[in-house]
Amino acid sequence: MYNMVDVYISERILTPDKSMDKVWERPDLLIDVPNHYCPGCSHSVVHRLLMEVVEELDIMERTIGIAPVGCSVLAYDYLNVDMQEAAHGRATACASGIKRVFPDKIVFTYQGDGDLAAIGTSETIHTVNRGENIVMVFINNGIYGMTGGQMAPTTLEGAKTSTCPEGRNLDLMGHPIKIADMIALLDGAYYVTRQAVHNSKTVRKTKKALLKAFQYQIDGKGGTSFVEIVSNCPSGWKMTPLEANDWLAKNMFEYYPLGNIKIPQKEE
Amino acid sequence: MAKIRGSVTINKQYCKGCELCVYECPQDSLKMSTKLNTKGYHFAFLAEDTCTGCINCALVCPDACITVYRGTKKNQLSTVKKTTNSSSKMALKAL
Numbered sequence: 001m002y003n004m005v006d007v008y009i010s011e012r013i014l015t016p017d018k019s020m021d022k023v024w025e026r027p028d029l030l031i032d033v034p035n036h037y038c039p040g041c042s043h044s045v046v047h048r049l050l051m052e053v054v055e056e057l058d059i060m061e062r063t064i065g066i067a068p069v070g071c072s073v074l075a076y077d078y079l080n081v082d083m084q085e086a087a088h089g090r091a092t093a094c095a096s097g098i099k100r101v102f103p104d105k106i107v108f109t110y111q112g113d114g115d116l117a118a119i120g121t122s123e124t125i126h127t128v129n130r131g132e133n134i135v136m137v138f139i140n141n142g143i144y145g146m147t148g149g150q151m152a153p154t155t156l157e158g159a160k161t162s163t164c165p166e167g168r169n170l171d172l173m174g175h176p177i178k179i180a181d182m183i184a185l186l187d188g189a190y191y192v193t194r195q196a197v198h199n200s201k202t203v204r205k206t207k208k209a210l211l212k213a214f215q216y217q218i219d220g221k222g223g224t225s226f227v228e229i230v231s232n233c234p235s236g237w238k239m240t241p242l243e244a245n246d247w248l249a250k251n252m253f254e255y256y257p258l259g260n261i262k263i264p265q266k267e268e
Numbered sequence: 269m270a271k272i273r274g275s276v277t278i279n280k281q282y283c284k285g286c287e288l289c290v291y292e293c294p295q296d297s298l299k300m301s302t303k304l305n306t307k308g309y310h311f312a313f314l315a316e317d318t319c320t321g322c323i324n325c326a327l328v329c330p331d332a333c334i335t336v337y338r339g340t341k342k343n344q345l346s347t348v349k350k351t352t353n354s355s356s357k358m359a360l361k362a363l
Binding site for chain 1: 273274275276277281282284285286287288291292301302303307309313314315316317319321323324326327328329330331332333334335336337338339340
């Protein structure tokens with residue numbers, strides 16, 4: 001921790017010179033309001049990355065996003081593209097409908113693990129099996145963050161939550177679902193990858209993955225692009241943001257290894 | 269070789285004090301303030317003049333409240349002169 005006395009004495013905020021060029025700023029498509037997420041939450045990083053990607057590909061006029069149920073239920077308050085709210089777990093079904101009615105629009109869904117991997121498992125699997133040409137963004141933080149930290153299907157073995165206070169017991173509660181590996185087996189999946197956003201290196205990689213996923217949809221090569229993002233939940237895990245990111249790097253990546261799971265065959 | 273000079277501005281009201289940028293900064297230029305913003309969070313600020321404008325802090329910032337500036341190669345020398353002048357002026361004012 002910083003020394004309070006030292007900081008108080010030298011607390012003069014430095015400002016940039018006029019000769020310096022602006023090299024990075026908040027994307028224009030991210031609506032200029034403070035977000036409601038907890039300090040250090042990965043959701044807002046992914047929101048920002050999505051908007052950067054849409055801005056770079058210059059597709060803001062024809063992008064439609066599907067908001068889920070969960071912490072990111074109010075995503076349409078921050079993303080300045082056309083948004084549609086879906087019933088719990090049915091975002092992919094909703095996206096299929098929109099994509100079929102407007103084939104020239106770019107459709108993406110944004111879902112958490114309670115939404116995509118628990119109540120919406122059936123919709124997820126069948127959407128990918130049909131090979132709908134959409135982008136699915138899956139935020140995997142291993143807990144139900146919005147409702148107060150209950151056990152999710154992706155909760156790791158031994159992890160303590162409010163509904164398994166003695167740690168997840170595999171005999172009683174089953175195994176955590178590796179949804180990306182499961183989906184990669186389906187022929188309808190075109191691009192399946194697992195990324196993270198806990199430090200600057202992984203943020204850059206995640207942005208590249210999202211760019212690829214959106215590009216595949218624009219090219220219309222057929223098949224679903226699935227981007228899983230291993231995230232943190234400082235409030236649900238009862239940790240500070242820094243502790244949560246450390247815990248994520250130490251424990252989550254053993255069970256959910258990062259990297260491409262399925263890439264288009266021409267690129268192999 | 270002249271050192272690349274950079275700077276950041278942080279929107280105090282959007283900052284939630286998660287300290288991810290302070291941890292991520294390779295130059296240790298950022299610090300947490302002892303003051304609070306209107307929401308009651310300690311906000312991050314640029315305390316040291318060692319920033320190189322590497323954008324790492326902005327990439328991890330969940331609230332997208334960091335704007336990054338960097339001096340171009342052409343004006344590297346002039347900026348160094350300007351800052352030394354301005355800092356000496358500020359020191360004089362403080363006296």
